[in-house]
Amino acid sequence: MRSYVSEARRRSLGTRRERIGPIVERLAVEHGDAEIALNFGSEVELLISVMLSAQTTDVNVNRVTEKLFVKYRRPEDYLAVPIEELEQDVFQTGFYRQKAKSIHGAMTVLLEEFDGEVPRMIPELLRLPGVARKTANVVAAELGEAQGIVVDTHVRRISQRLGLTREDDPVKIERDLVKLVPKADWHRFPHLLIWHGRRVCDARKPRCEECVLATLCPANRSAAG
Numbered sequence: 735m736r737s738y739v740s741e742a743r744r745r746s747l748g749t750r751r752e753r754i755g756p757i758v759e760r761l762a763v764e765h766g767d768a769e770i771a772l773n774f775g776s777e778v779e780l781l782i783s784v785m786l787s788a789q790t791t792d793v794n795v796n797r798v799t800e801k802l803f804v805k806y807r808r809p810e811d812y813l814a815v816p817i818e819e820l821e822q823d824v825f826q827t828g829f830y831r832q833k834a835k836s837i838h839g840a841m842t843v844l845l846e847e848f849d850g851e852v853p854r855m856i857p858e859l860l861r862l863p864g865v866a867r868k869t870a871n872v873v874a875a876e877l878g879e880a881q882g883i884v885v886d887t888h889v890r891r892i893s894q895r896l897g898l899t900r901e902d903d904p905v906k907i908e909r910d911l912v913k914l915v916p917k918a919d920w921h922r923f924p925h926l927l928i929w930h931g932r933r934v935c936d937a938r939k940p941r942c943e944e945c946v947l948a949t950l951c952p953a954n955r956s957a958a959g
Contacts, residue, residue, distance in 0.1 A: 883920050
């Protein structure tokens, strides 16, 4: 993987810490509508949606949960049916056996340890079966308790291209980002990068000539940089 950290220095674009403020500000103006793309109406639905979103698209998850959340409304509802039935209900999201098992386990722990309420703190969320760091970060942030920065494929790619990190491992990338991004922006920062990745900074064909970050980005391939 190419590192753009030294490239930023070579192009005299400023240090990571000098550039992070303008990066957030420009993206906030460009993608003012950036928010989570999953549809949910309760904290439990948020948790289920994020768990189902692994290895599939948000559009696909929303298509499945449109019916799922009519059938299942409380943690108890997921435990009231045979696991095979739940597998069929989440089949279209892929990895349906593991996801159904994780949901069943998570709902069991919610009821046994948290009175059916979704916890807000990362250590407690990580006690739920099927909930890893990324899922816990998303849920905590959406519940108003951002304790880290979500690193998905878009966040990883764009953080690397911007020269904000040399790392490839999501945990190490998050470690770099939380040192740079003001805590007040931990919730919206990943959304800004995700929407920027979907609309402008494509994995294969980034549209650098349209990018508001062109003058701040060491990976920029347009004349603006």
